[in-house]
Amino acid sequence: MPRTCLSNWTKIIWVALGLSTVAHAQEPPLPPCTLASYRAAAVPDVAKSWPIVARNAFDESGIAHPSLLISLLIAIESGGGASCLSAYLVDDLIRSPDGAITGRVVPTNRDHPVFFGDKIVVDPQMIIDWRYAESTNGPRYGDFQGRSLLNKTELEALGFSPDAMPPHWK
DSSP states (O other): OOEEOOGGGHHHHHHHTTOOOOOOTTSOOOOBSOGGGOOGGGHHHHHHHHHHHHHHSBOTTSBBOTTOEEEEEEEEEOGGGOEEEEEEEEEEEEEOTTSOEEEEEOOOSOSSOOOTTOEEEEOGGGEEEEEEESSTTSOEEEOHHHHHHSOHHHHHHTTBOSSSSOGGGO
């Protein structure tokens, strides 16, 4: 059975990122492991664009294009057993007939003990970025965090599309 990302903490993360929402008073805060790793400016663009990605990047059988990766907040235990949220890449995305999306946590070289390779249920509210390319040498779309860090010349050199979304998806 796929794990579920901790969507109960979504409102708290929005507050931690400086976005407007109201946290439930009875929920204890689950802090980001490293707040600097989240680019709050990109989150509204990701939230607005994700439904378009979900409609277009999956085939009729629910399999995502192999280049689609999402950056998802996942609850982990950091040093001393404290829980926090950290961003991890998720690939091998599959959409079920009811619209639920599952994916596989991509292994990294981080120290955090995470369930690498496990299938998890994706809560769209926990997606903080996505990236996509229609072909190996084609332009790169999404990657709002990368776009926020690079200038136009650097983006072009790295193969980013001038627009974050493929034009035929609009």
